[in-house]
Amino acid sequence: MLQHLFGFKGGVKPQTNKAPSVQQPIGQAPLPARLYVPLHQSIGGSPNPLVEAGEQILKGQLIGGADGWMSAAVHAPTSGTVLAIEKHVAAHPSGLPTLTVVIAPDGRDEWITRTPLDYRSLAPERVREALRDAGVVGLGGAVFPSHAKLTAASSVAVEQLVINGAECEPFMTCDDLLMRERAEEIVRGSAIFRELLAARRVLIGIEDNKPEAVAAMQAAVQRLGEDHEVVAVPTRYPAGGAKQLIRVLTGKEVPASKRSTDLGVQCFNVATAYTAYRALAYGEPVISRIVTLTGNVLQPRNWEVRLGTPLRDLVALGQPKADTNKYLMGGPMMGFEIPDLAAPVIKATNCVIAGSPTLFPPSPPEMPCIRCGACAEVCPHELQPFELYWFARARNFGKTQEYHLFDCIECGCCSYVCPSHIPLVQYFRFAKSEIWSREREKQAAEAAKARFELRNARAEREQAEKAERLARAAAARSSERKPASAAASPPVAVAESGVASAVASEPAIASPPIDADALKKATIVAAMERARAQRAAVQPRNTEQLTFQQQREIAAIEARRANLQAESSPDEVNRPQRAAE
């Protein structure tokens, strides 16, 4: 099984610190007193809660249904009672609350009826749906819904399926232990992925500092008679990045604008393959995961932890040393400091590291960039971090995008080597989220504009319709009156002028045959007249700041107008009598 390996540019070799946590096998974490299962644990839509407070639930029961295609379901990690569905602190660098199902376990740990799927005879779409409803997501840390990655591009056949067991982050050993202990399930899971993608080859990439895992996987492949290729790749951070591993194993470079399937490659984490197999072959949804608990603790070890277990309960299992001052979720390179230990273990929690001032000394103050180029040398994506930094710091986001900010995978190599101790990745994250938020605002503005324009168009249309209706009504009234008052031409002319005026309404009231319809029309017209009078009273007349002369003129005109109205109104009053004749 000879495999030509390709290299990727850059990368660093930090101290791995993996030895302490591989001394013991994976342990089963005890059931905590409360479980806090956040509904939104994967990329994509937030699942909708399907249970109510007070409801009895079983282990593996669906508690959050996938919201659309790009989402993954969430299940109860044990049997018990739903206490509440409320906001609880999230396992997120912000420490902000998120909608969480709080469960009080009953201790029986009673499974829901598990139905294994005969995935071989099912249509691929059904299998993908089953994976979504089992909550299978990328367990490497990105939590991207796996079923969405299991569709081959229509134009390019999938050449290689890469199973990622590289695990390049220091301290982290959860995938290592999983491969040692549960290799067969991983291999079977990979085989399912392979069938779904119709991939020609399966390459399992494992960093060469994990010989036991490589041996275990090779043995499993042989035992099961599969032709997966287990490849030991050189240990160099970030060899476990999806794009880096693809590069190393296949020589293909995935550009930012494309998906790897466009190049005929797809990549999954070993733990994802494992959970996918458990979900399909045993009907067990994703309710737990392997978490490495290491760092400044007396008992570093890997634990199989139920999702929703508060980090405080997990951390207690490792017996943190007295000088522990912080906890990291994820590795030291890409992880973040946990703001609150009340946050639960989620699908993305691959590692929890207890930190102390001696283990992670506080970083020295940031010094000016000296443009030494060390960051550019180690950048695995061949970016120029010093240029990105320059423009991100000046908040010149357009320029950062010109320097391909969104190709950055935030691996942290640049910050690791920076002689000026500049937290480069933090600047890049800042710039990225700033650009995203601007994009969101822009989209919201565009939508608001569209609604505004639609509203204006609607208002115009309604006005036109109203005018038309009024004109029709006036016309109808005039034609109605015509036969009755053939001799009376002036009133007809008034009515035909379109605007239904008060003068036209008076005859209707005074006319002897008062039918209901006419009465109703009359009240409407009267109301309109009232409204008009009101409006006229409110409307400014611009006659305040005028000279005395002008005011006198206005007064004269007003008097004339009043005279005219007085003359014309008796005429109007006479009209109905004439009409009655």
Added chain:
Amino acid sequence: MISTLVIMALGALVLGAALGYASIKFKVEGDPLVEKIEAILPQTQCGQCGYPGCKPYAAAISAGEADINLCPPGGMDGVRKLADLLGREVKPLEVEEKPKQVAIIDETTCIGCTLCIQACPVDAIVGAAKQMHTIIEPLCTGCELCIKPCPVECIHMQPITENLDNWKWKYPVIEIKRAA
């Protein structure tokens, strides 16, 4: 002397004719710049700039009638972008910048008069006559145009709080510590 005048007049005539021809040949119709300016404006349609909506304001900027610092919802960021686009100096906002807000209807006091629905420029309020109204939060641009028409003063503005969807990584700050 005469020849001088004749030559200069001739020159002026030729140049004038050329320019006159060019002004017809290269006549510009419409103003594509307005759209570019409008794309920067926040589309709240709030009228705080003194123009009845974002498009009229964009047109006024393009025509050079309005300054670029009249849009409070756009904030300093908007001013900066406009300055960038138009090559003008960045000026501080006329009015103080407010944090982003949404309108909230107190549903117990709402009498269902529909006045706010008519006032909302972006159709973010739903409700029917004599029925309680409510604001569709994600659609509200925070223009405050619905507050005045409400006869029972049941609408108030609420700043948008930080949540997981709009949370942003902060600008890295260097902690300054006293040297021991």
Added chain:
Amino acid sequence: MGRFVSRQRHFQGKRNMTHYLFIIVGAVLVNNVVLVKILGLCPFTGVSKKLETAFGMGAATTFVLTVATGASYVIDHYLLMPFGLEYLRTLSFIFTIAAIVQLTEMVIQKTSPLLHQVLGIYLPLITTNCAVLGVPLLNVANKHDFVESLLFGAGCAIGFSLVLVLFAGIRERVEGADVPTHFRGTAIAMVTAGLMSLAFMGFAGLDKYQ
């Protein structure tokens, strides 16, 4: 132009490619119109905030300057000189330049409204750009023939655009730098321009090797 041009006088009869090349190189680098002759500083500081605008302004000025030198030559030689009207030179040159600038403005407004808006006041200001008037007058002073005039005009224009673009590039970077508060904006731009001018002094002597 000084020394470089006076040296050329000796080879008046010999018009080969080297001669033309020297005119261009001399105009672009050695006697750069902005940094050595200190002409046309208004657009140099005004339109150098962004690279794209600098490119646009450079292109507009190059066009105007080249056409203006050609037109000025024609007017000078076939209109003013035969009638002995040399004293009207400056006036008629300004006329011509103004007309060409107006024409350019119309064309730009039609073809690139954004560039038009961005160049703003500086586009009509090309009319009063001393570089644009200065170069035709220098052509007359140096007794350049038509081809030389055009080359000299184009060379000066390229030199102007080059310096403008370089300067805009530097200013874009300086935007992100930790400049002391009181030096921000125009002040640091002036310091930068001074340093660039010093650097361009280094080209003096390129003509020693002819």
